[in-house]
Amino acid sequence: MTSSSITRVKLKQIAEKIEKAKRLDGRGLNDYREIKIEQGVIEKAEGSARVLLGKTEVLVGTKVETGAPFPDTPNNGVLTVNAELVPLASPDFEPGPPDENSIELARIVDRGIRESEAIDTEKLCIEPGKRVFVVFVDVYVLNHDGNLIDASALAAVAALMNTKMPNYEVKDDELIIKQGYTPLPIKSHPITVTLGKIKDKLIVDPWLEEEQAIDARLTMAFNNEGNICAIQKGCPGYFTQQQIIEGMKLAQKKAAELRKKLKW
């Protein structure tokens, strides 16, 4: 993410610290900031979660509606992820249609959920080829303090775990919504880990100021079995082949740690 609010002196400080394996906020290179997850914060949404990753705050709400399936997957429900970089979250966010940063964010979150097969979409089918449940995942960034990807991905999965779908029955081609709800069928809990590269060192969970100092960013999502299900490299920098493998191992370790802590 681009911003002009950081001085060159600060950038240099960040880089010099990291060369000595230290960070300005006192963390080790491989440490996450404190993570807080709160589920069910929006009553009108079918599911919701608020995640605090240090000072980064993301709210995700899910809505479940009925709609038509895609023609090539007539037996599967539909997942739609959207992200809003709300202007109140940062002086760098502007109102208006989603820019490339918010589209990229939404698509990374989407890929993690979709490719890990987190939602059992076959169970979202009402009538094959005609009617399925559509799950809308809306990522709302409330405070930008770096690493929106991990915070959003965590919040999205937490919100899906908290999502309920209406009970229904089909009578004479008509859909009747009944009383009560069933939980959304969840198969996997992907965990997304983002690394930054600075002075050839990898850091976990870069915060806002570090994000402006890093050369490149690497995001990896892991499923329950510890396999990789989505990757996105970002920022105009590069990784060597060795750094990618090193990063993959580090990210895998961090994902396993997080999974244990969250009991997902």
Next chain:
Amino acid sequence: MNEKPEKLINKKGIRLDGRKADELRPVKLEVGILPNADGSAYIEHGKNKILAAAFGPREMHPKHLSRPDRMVLRCRYHMAPFSVGERKSPAPSRREIELSKVIRESLEPSLFLEYYPRTGVDVFIEVLQADGGTRCASITAASLALADAGIPMRDLVVACAAGKVEDKVVLDLFDTEDKVGSADVPVAFMPNLNAVTLLQMDGQLTPDEFEKAVSMAIGGCRKIYELQKEALKTKYMLIEPEEEDEE
């Protein structure tokens, strides 16, 4: 999507289009084919047909986007409505916006942007026909277009994907393999700097398979890199040194 084929790889290890696991599709490259662009390239990578053009260094429009200390690179990846099975709306999709961003970020590390402050360079990529792996073929062509425009660069950027089809790691997936297969890992690479400038993945891979896919994709990149250099030479070796003769 067409009928799902029974088997993507037969018993002999041959893929649907007759290739072996680590075999590239035929790649054809041409440089300097658009007269109005400062630099251009055309790539045929299997059935992918892609045009790339570079304009610049030139004044930035709108002006406020220019940077006092460097040139600004902009990229637009766009698919023609007729490039895929079902007509694609010409309006930029979310996928195209994301790809434009990652392609830009894959080319940026190769350029000496600080040489041309306050200017901009635009790269336009038009996918005329898509058959899987368009982002990679686009990067290969776009880097050639930038070289053809004479933008100073550290190295050419070349891209190629690897993936997993029926539990086997294979190189350079085409459309059907990409859709039916279980993973796709596009990689962009600068061979002289050992620098990976684009890395994405979707699907599911174990860490070992991922390692194998990355090195296989880089192997593919190295092969295409030779073709890229050849394509540049083909254009610039043909230009006869007229002025020198007259003197």
